[in-house]
Amino acid sequence: MCEELDEEVERFRGRQLEGSYPYVWLDATYVKARPDGQVASMAVVIAVGVNADSGEREVLGLEVGPSEDGSFWLSFLRSLVARGLSGVRLVTSDAHRGLKGAVEAVLTGASWQRCRVHFMRNALSLVPKGAQQMVGATIRTVFAQPDALSAHQQWRRVADGFRCRFAKLAELMDEAEEDVLAYAALPVEHWQKIWSNNPLERLNKEVKRRTNVVGIFPNEAAVVRLVGSLLSEQHDEWQVAKRYFSAGSLAKLERKEVMAEQTQLVAG
Numbered sequence: 001m002c003e004e005l006d007e008e009v010e011r012f013r014g015r016q017l018e019g020s021y022p023y024v025w026l027d028a029t030y031v032k033a034r035p036d037g038q039v040a041s042m043a044v045v046i047a048v049g050v051n052a053d054s055g056e057r058e059v060l061g062l063e064v065g066p067s068e069d070g071s072f073w074l075s076f077l078r079s080l081v082a083r084g085l086s087g088v089r090l091v092t093s094d095a096h097r098g099l100k101g102a103v104e105a106v107l108t109g110a111s112w113q114r115c116r117v118h119f120m121r122n123a124l125s126l127v128p129k130g131a132q133q134m135v136g137a138t139i140r141t142v143f144a145q146p147d148a149l150s151a152h153q154q155w156r157r158v159a160d161g162f163r164c165r166f167a168k169l170a171e172l173m174d175e176a177e178e179d180v181l182a183y184a185a186l187p188v189e190h191w192q193k194i195w196s197n198n199p200l201e202r203l204n205k206e207v208k209r210r211t212n213v214v215g216i217f218p219n220e221a222a223v224v225r226l227v228g229s230l231l232s233e234q235h236d237e238w239q240v241a242k243r244y245f246s247a248g249s250l251a252k253l254e255r256k257e258v259m260a261e262q263t264q265l266v267a268g
Helices: 002-014 072-083 099-106 116-124 129-140 149-160 165-179 188-194 198-214 220-239 249-267
Strands: 023-033 040-048 055-066 090-093 113-115
Touching: 023 188, 023 220, 040 072, 040 198, 040 220, 040 249, 055 072, 055 220, 072 099, 099 113, 113 165, 116 129, 116 165, 129 149, 129 188, 149 165, 165 249, 188 249, 198 220
Parallel strands: 023 090, 090 113
Antiparallel strands: 023 040, 040 055
């Protein structure tokens, strides 16, 4: 049974990716395994994307490794490209070590969106507990802005307003502005689904729920078998669910791309 299941999972993991995937979400969770007789923490990396032709989410890939360092992310992204991943406009993830550099190196032309939910956690950790509610509400005013210019202007106002009282928070906002507001260059209709890793977070929670039942896996193959089966099931469910993005909103994304190319030609 395990051999048959392994074959099915490997077919799913190695299948050719067809079409373009303008939006990709990346995230990692950790499980315990005993690959060499000693219990160790292993990273389970998952990629989810939206197919521009269907508007549906797809599980693009899964990989398991000892850690999520830069070389691991590079290898994972290169394997996705080798299987046909193309047309990526935006990659959303937490600020994992080495991930941003891997995206720049492998997915040429794609922007990186720092998950706003994870950013908020990082930001609130820099202020006293009593001020966190106020600080969180103030930062969230940025995400209520109707366009990219307004979002960037409000970001600067908020950062400057914190500068005297919370210098480290203002410094973080200075560094993170372009990455947290990368979503604003895309169609407004897509913002709420691309500015955070929430779509993948929910999937990761289910992965953790299933893997916690096992506790400690005997080896890496067992991790791939269980998680791969779960992801294959979720992938199939998404294919018969309601479109994640409408055809009309995806058409706006294509028009933005054409306009950007025309602007570059004129500038050149």
